[in-house]
Amino acid sequence: MTTTGHDSLNTRRTLDVDGKKIDYYSIPAAEEAGLGDLSRLPFSLKVLLENLLRHEDSRTVTSEDVSALAGWLKEKKADREIAYRPARVLMQDFTGVPAVVDLAAMRDAMVKLGGDPEKINPLAQCDLVIDHSVMVDKAGSQSAFKQNVDLEMERNGERYSFLRWGQKAFDNFRVVPPGTGICHQVNLEYLAQTVWTTKDQNGNEVAYPDTLVGTDSHTTMVNGMAVLGWGVGGIEAEAVMLGQPISMLVPEVVGFKLTGKLKEGTTATDLVLTITQMLRAQGVVGKFVEFFGPGLDELALADRATISNMAPEYGATCGFFPIDAETINFLNFTARDPERVKLVEAYAKAQGMWRDANTPDPEFTATLELDISTVVPSLAGPKRPQDRVLLTDAASSFKTALPVLSGNDAGIEKKVPVKGTDYSIGSGDVIIAAITSCTNTSNPSVMLAAGLVARNAIAKGLTVKPWVKTSLAPGSKVVTDYLNRAGLQDDLDTLGFNLVGYGCTTCIGNSGPVAEPIAEAITEGELVACSVLSGNRNFEGRVSPHAKANYLASPPLVVAYAIAGSLNIDITKEALGEDKDGNPVYLKDIWPTNQEVQETVQAALTRDMFVAQYSDVFAGDAEWQSIKTAEGQTYTWDSGSTYVQHPPYFEGMKKEPGDFSDINGARVLALLGDSVTTDHISPAGAIKADSPAGDYLNDHQVPVKDFNSFGSRRGNHEVMMRGTFANIRLRNEVAPGTEGGVTRHMPDGTQQWIYDASMQYQKDGVPLVVFAGKEYGTGSSRDWAAKGTRLLGIKAVVAESFERIHRSNLVGMGILPLQFPEGVTRKTLNLDGSEKVDITGIADGIKPRMAVPCTITRADGSVEKLELLCRIDTVDEVDYYRHEGILQYVLRKLSAS
Known part of the structure; x- marks a missing residue:
């Protein structure tokens, strides 16, 4: 999707990249045409401005729309509705299946209206990644991954057959099969390009910013690599797929200045939980957030993606980072086409979208500032991601929250024996410790830190408490590659953090069952059991019906709490356990230094891993390829299916709408x-x-x-x-x-x-x-x-x-x-x-x-x-x-x- 406009401002220009000619719509040319100095416009709004320039047609996008956005700098806001056309759509299978169901039903409805069903076809590139279906039925064993995958295929055969039909029936529709990774990490590591290109009606190649909407809130993660994107409902995504613009108000943009760098013992997760709390307090719902300042130079792109991922948690439409040298490094390291990487840098510099130490700060509606060096280890909970709790206060905070969570007077002292075991559990005990979700599994530094904590814990003779269900669900197969290369997967396996699947798992409620005797003890004692997960969502009732208190934490802290076994222990002061000689072992004894983590990242992660894992990413394994599916441009619905049914939205639909009614x-x-x-x-x-x-x-x-x-x-x-x-x-x-x-x-x-x-x-x-x-x-x-x-x-x-x-x-x-x-x-x-x-x-x-x-x-x-x-x-x-x-x-x- 490039342009349907006539470019009344005459901004189309040609870029020469290593002798290759590529057209683009120039913001500097728009400045010369009378829009004025746009150098201090937020980078995220420059993306919107380019979109308007490229689609200006005097109908859906007018020159007045362009001028209104260009004039944003006067008031730092623009009360203007614009028609915005993202380049592509990203879906996961939970939201993607009903979207494809709706498209199939629309084809049927088109036939009934006397139209051509082939008109119901994605016009924008659409990618669906199957990542939401795997459940943690089995955990803590070498066979857990295979057992969970077998169950996934058994349970979801009807859905997967339907998606394979859609992959064949619709143009511009690709499916990444199950067992590959989380959609946002696959997007970050492979699908996203930062600058997108397509051919226009005359066959000329046109370059423009990579933009998207996704049917998952955490689509925002890709803003960490300067790709403007956010989550929408499946309904709105389908409209974009079908060539309709998104109608949106030009947003206010809140600037978030970062200075300094993380101090010893802190992680990117601690940073993002701090930022989430600050932005929720600021109030950024419906606004863009854009990060700037010298602190950006201290953040690896994975750290930026971790921050961008949680935009829904801090309430913003997106959390945007501009293109800079780190973006280019990441694109190169993740094996993007070298020609594309050169284009990204040349395009960004030509458009005034490049950031370096000499770039003037953009102007914003409002600004916040954080010295990264002031960040301290943190969790968030017990039921909202913005409710940050200092690690030093976690135990006392849970004790304070317990009466409200439990609804009774029973304190942490109450213990209930677990049948068939020699232990008891009480409120505050951790029953689920899960390394999961796109937020953190996309970040090598925290994943490898978790492995190092596991290695150090084993060396000290520590083990995970028997009532804790442990699991590891990486965001892509690349994570498994680098954990194996570092030799850390064996250490995680020893503690029970075996691979359970490549998907969102616990963070979306696919945590699977806890052991029945533990569930019975929780129910019998009306206990407030806890989960600790490295995800982004901890709303009540989400993670597990047996965990009333849920805490977000970095992957290494997830490992630590699995060892401690309880939120009632102040792990910053109290021992996690004892070594082989009976001496107490504290968190500081097993926590790796920042330097050790970075050296491990540099030694374990290679470009070849991305080449190998994404060389044929849409093909799937033999089991995926063997799934039988329907043929034809309209779907043959199975009235007996309990997974896929013809929806009723278009029943009795006439060619013209009715009138409004009270x-x-x-x-x-x-x-x-x-x-x-x-x-x-x-x-x-x-x-x-x-x-x-x-x-x-x-x-x-x-x-x-x-x-x-x-x-x-x-x-x-x-x-x-x-x-x-x-x-x-x-x-x-x-x-x-x-x-x-x-x-x-x-x-x-x-x-x-x-x-x-x-x-x-x-x-x-x-x-x-x-x-x-x-x-x-x-x-x-x-x-x-x-x-x-x-x-x-x-x-x-x-x-x-x-x-x-x-x-x-x-x-x-x-x-x-x-x-x-x-x-x-x-x-x-x-x-x-x-x-x-x-x-x-x-x-x-x-x-x-x-x-x-x-x-x-x-x-x-x-x-x-x-x-x-x-x-x-x-x-x-x-x-x-x-x-x-x-x-x-x-x-x-x-x-x-």
């Missing part, structure tokens, strides 16, 4: 508090037998052992809608005192599953609404959090504030996001869920951010009137809502072309 007589399906995450809303994790989704699978003769996870069944809307708002930690104030997917059906007040109540309301023709507090929809970019909401008959969500991605997804599914006026909340209104709700003024038409009248009628007949803010933010979103969703909008547009 929402009258709605009931409140859920009344929710602050920081309700997409994990609370979207089906995720294990499927419980005693739940609506479990009932569905039982009715289809699926044994409980084969239920698999919600994520693996995202291609089946029947399963997913039954799991929406069903998280075990969801607290619905319509049914006070309960946890899980429960509500009361009104007006009789009968307590029911949310799914069952929804079906009854829909049968009776009653529309539904949800009320919520601040930061509604934080967390992963789960499209099912919006799709499930739509299928449950919810017409509007009213909240105090929304997280960016989920608000966009709601609009993309034809759901109206509305915001309370300042100072008004569900609590000030004394809502209890028995009310009827009328939302009016919509039938007359919608304008972005208009005021929407709302009338609340209480059970006693009293009435409350207020005005809500419509959070349909752009005119394109108005069109999506009118068409009842972005896919319907795209389908109608393509069928009419």
